[in-house]
Amino acid sequence: MTDDASPPPLGRLARPRLYEQLVEQLLGYIESAKLRPGDLLPAERDLAERLGVSRATLAQALVALEVLGVIDVQHGTGAVLRHRASVASVIKGLREHRSRLPDIVEARSTLEVRLAALAAERRTDEDLAAIDRALEEMRAEIDDGGRGARGDELFHQAVTAAAHSPVLAQLMAFIGEMVLETRLESLTQPGRPEQSLASHRSITEAVRAQDPVAAADAMQRHIELVSDVALLD
Amino acid sequence: MTDDASPPPLGRLARPRLYEQLVEQLLGYIESAKLRPGDLLPAERDLAERLGVSRATLAQALVALEVLGVIDVQHGTGAVLRHRASVASVIKGLREHRSRLPDIVEARSTLEVRLAALAAERRTDEDLAAIDRALEEMRAEIDDGGRGARGDELFHQAVTAAAHSPVLAQLMAFIGEMVLETRLESLTQPGRPEQSLASHRSITEAVRAQDPVAAADAMQRHIELVSDVALLD
DNA sequence: CAGGCTCACTGGCCTAGCCTGTAGGAGAGT
DNA sequence: ACTCTCCTACAGGCTAGGCCAGTGAGCCTG
Numbered sequence: 001m002t003d004d005a006s007p008p009p010l011g012r013l014a015r016p017r018l019y020e021q022l023v024e025q026l027l028g029y030i031e032s033a034k035l036r037p038g039d040l041l042p043a044e045r046d047l048a049e050r051l052g053v054s055r056a057t058l059a060q061a062l063v064a065l066e067v068l069g070v071i072d073v074q075h076g077t078g079a080v081l082r083h084r085a086s087v088a089s090v091i092k093g094l095r096e097h098r099s100r101l102p103d104i105v106e107a108r109s110t111l112e113v114r115l116a117a118l119a120a121e122r123r124t125d126e127d128l129a130a131i132d133r134a135l136e137e138m139r140a141e142i143d144d145g146g147r148g149a150r151g152d153e154l155f156h157q158a159v160t161a162a163a164h165s166p167v168l169a170q171l172m173a174f175i176g177e178m179v180l181e182t183r184l185e186s187l188t189q190p191g192r193p194e195q196s197l198a199s200h201r202s203i204t205e206a207v208r209a210q211d212p213v214a215a216a217d218a219m220q221r222h223i224e225l226v227s228d229v230a231l232l233d
Numbered sequence: 234m235t236d237d238a239s240p241p242p243l244g245r246l247a248r249p250r251l252y253e254q255l256v257e258q259l260l261g262y263i264e265s266a267k268l269r270p271g272d273l274l275p276a277e278r279d280l281a282e283r284l285g286v287s288r289a290t291l292a293q294a295l296v297a298l299e300v301l302g303v304i305d306v307q308h309g310t311g312a313v314l315r316h317r318a319s320v321a322s323v324i325k326g327l328r329e330h331r332s333r334l335p336d337i338v339e340a341r342s343t344l345e346v347r348l349a350a351l352a353a354e355r356r357t358d359e360d361l362a363a364i365d366r367a368l369e370e371m372r373a374e375i376d377d378g379g380r381g382a383r384g385d386e387l388f389h390q391a392v393t394a395a396a397h398s399p400v401l402a403q404l405m406a407f408i409g410e411m412v413l414e415t416r417l418e419s420l421t422q423p424g425r426p427e428q429s430l431a432s433h434r435s436i437t438e439a440v441r442a443q444d445p446v447a448a449a450d451a452m453q454r455h456i457e458l459v460s461d462v463a464l465l466d
Numbered sequence: 467c468a469g470g471c472t473c474a475c476t477g478g479c480c481t482a483g484c485c486t487g488t489a490g491g492a493g494a495g496t
Numbered sequence: 497a498c499t500c501t502c503c504t505a506c507a508g509g510c511t512a513g514g515c516c517a518g519t520g521a522g523c524c525t526g
Contacts, residue, residue: 103401
């Protein structure tokens with residue numbers, strides 16, 4: 001991802017999009033007007049005029065709100081409110097200041113600890129073999145002076161697969177990108193790869209022994225280690 | 234894919250939206266063209282012509298993809314791909330073949346137990362008040378002979394909000410639709426609403442006392458109760 | 467009174483056009 | 497020769513206005 005830059009954040013320079021502002025305003029309107037689920041928003045032509053934008057642009061904002069699950073647009077009727085605004089604001093917050101690291105680590109921790117426990121319960125011999133292979137890959141990378149990033153990713157994927165929980169696996173994939181960033185940062189610290197490898201071994205042994213509690217515990221400690229480093233960054 | 238529906242679904246009669254179809258097609262295109270993160274999609278005017286739609290409609294589809302986190306549209310440059318295509322297919326897959334109930338309950342349990350613990354740690358007085366209001370709402374519904382479905386939903390939303398964890402909240406929203414179904418089924422059982430209300434009270438008290446362990450425990454038991462019933466169905 | 471029709475709404479989508487941002491290449495200045 | 501500036505082709509952003517297609521309330525007829 002991208003070239004750039006020194007220490008400061010510095011992204012790509014925020015470009016304001018009209019429809020994004022409209023989403024904000026509409027969210028605010030919904031809240032202040034105390035609209036309840038099932039209520040209708042004003043008509044498109046009306047809203048567009050009041051907000052001083054074209055219908056086309058307003059339509060984009062409505063699409064965004066629909067994708068976010070806030071409204072449900074019905075041809076011939078209008079845009080009806082779905083959930084309560086509180087949920088909308090949570091989503092809003094997520095998009096704005098892209099989630100902070102602690103939030104991501106928190107979500108990752110929640111999911112992976114559970115996945116580790118489930119993996120210990122449900123793993124097949126094939127699953128275990130895949131985990132061992134990932135561990136081996138990571139060790140080889142580190143011996144070659146690498147960070148073991150690839151093996152690390154493989155390891156977590158193997159554990160996820162071993163849990164045999166489709167929905168949790170999908171949720172992990174959803175935050176996968178963010179988790180990856182976290183992981184890469186942590187592995188750049190000298191000495192960390194070895195520590196990380198060691199905690200991977202603990203997890204693996206618990207899964208091998210089919211001990212859910214130990215697996216959850218080992219994963220928890222592993223994530224705490226990683227997130228510690230990430231936060232120092 | 235596809236909605237379909239032979240036997241009973243029946244809702245509001247699906248209304249096809251052009252931009253939704255475009256999202257599907259673009260997702261397919263991205264996959265088949267083996268585009269990688271960082272690659273650019275063809276120009277708007279080009280795409281619009283190829284797909285046989287106006288730029289305005291295509292723009293809506295691009296907004297949808299942007300909200301879904303698949304692309305990142307840059308003025309003057311084009312639409313650049315963000316995640317791996319896998320994320321796109323995850324979203325697609327999750328919407329399509331709805332996952333099995335046990336898997337959903339498992340994911341819900343994982344997330345909500347953690348959310349309950351976090352809520353106990355982080356709740357403000359306002360959060361607590363919102364939870365109390367939801368509880369009251371549910372009690373009123375049940376006293377009126379209702380199932381308390383609305384209050385139930387409000388309650389879980391309030392707890393989620395009280396956890397102040399954007400990413401976890403987002404994940405909950407992701408599986409929210411499925412969870413709702415689970416919940417509604419369970420509440421149709423006679424006598425269940427009261428039991429459900431009682432366990433809500435336990436959770437609330439733990440959150441009030443700011444006791445994470447008790448909150449997690451109460452939520453865990455609550456979900457076991459609900460899922461038991463759902464599985465009987 | 468019941469059934470059907472009309473019409474005034476709603477959103478859906480299109481065409482056409484002008485604006486602004488981006489980036490690469492041509493040409494001027496060093 | 498190098499570099500810096502400026503030009504311009506092309507990207508998306510947004511608007512204006514128009515026509516088509518559902519929806520539902522009210523009227524009008526049998």
